[in-house]
Amino acid sequence: MLSARQELIRIELETGTGAAIGMAVDPGGLRTGLRIWFADLDERHGPIAELRPYGLKGYRLTLGFGTYAGEVVRQIQSASEEDIGLARALVGSIDPGVDLDLDGQDVATWRILSGTSRIIATARNLPADADTAVTKVCKDVIVPLMAAMAELIGYDVIEDDETTGAEYEGAILMSTIRRRERNPRNRLLCIRLHGEKCACCGLEPRETYGDAGGIIEVHHLEALSTLSAPRRYDPAKDLAPLCPNCHRAVHTRRPHPFTLKELRKMMGLDGGEEATG
Known part of the structure; x- marks a missing residue:
């Protein structure tokens, strides 16, 4: 079912994060999962999220970092307080019914401490219809968490206009x-x-x-x-x-x-x- 919803998930993520998204079906383990990452960083050099079915009516998302993501982690750790604030607000907007583990941290003070940092979000008691359940997890969990990562990394485009060349502050x-x-x-x-x-x-x-x-x-x-x-x-x-x-x-x-x-x-x-x- 996850493989059939890849395009929906991709569109939602690219709209919400402002970054190109890569993904692949992961047949490993007892139940097929889906790996998600920022396309320009690939699986090894940036954040990577793994989504898998959990129980009878749930999904679990585990968000961590690839093997060679040290540079991106350092970039995240140097993010401005404003960007950190927006990232925390995005994480904090996740439905309270979702079990959210931020490496034992509180959302109000949460930050990425190292390349071993993990976020685990477990959504239970989802709608019985599989398509509806995947869509809900995408909008309520995957999008805000990946958007928070995009904010910390700094996916922003400033378009040139007549003011950008002006010689004043x-x-x-x-x-x-x-x-x-x-x-x-x-x-x-x-x-x-x-x-x-x-x-x-x-x-x-x-x-x-x-x-x-x-x-x-x-x-x-x-x-x-x-x-x-x-x-x-x-x-x-x-x-x-x-x-x-x-x-x-x-x-x-x-x-x-x-x-x-x-x-x-x-x-x-x-x-x-x-x-x-």
Whole structure:
């Protein structure tokens, strides 16, 4: 069954992590499993996850590192506190019903300590339908864990624009904003925490557009360009899902975007209170 769901798992992972994914069926052991890794690092040089059936209605994912992953582990250990915070938030977004072993660490202080570090996630009492069970494990366990690894490694692309060649410090800040805006893990985490309902107007695009409705965007409630001093980034509190219209509208005011409350007031919605799920 795992072999038949490889493409679904690959699409979900590449969308959530921003990295190309490699995988192979592993017939070893009593029950067939699936090995998953970042394609540009291969199985030996980076994180590798092994998914296997567990019990009658469960799956277990074991995430560790390949034999020659020392360089990547060192890169992970030098990740910024902001990237570590987002990785922890992704791990923390896993359903509490999943048995999660972070090498004995608490999610609030979890970090990769060495190449022998392991994460073991066991999901039990899954739906009886095998396809539904695999899909649920993919979305609820594999994607957030691999996305956390991608964040720590640093899978981010900053696209060039007219600001990147400017000879002033603001160009660096603009790149940082673009990096955060385009980070696929931000969108993944925002949706996992808040759902796909616009926090301003309440629109749920998937209910209106079906499969074409995956258009919720990520909004930073406090624009990075307005910060007078660096502060700790809290993805659980600093992100909000917005439909494209509301997201465009809040940014029509510069350099300080409209707050969601201000925009809702302009729209005549509930006295300016944000939409709730």
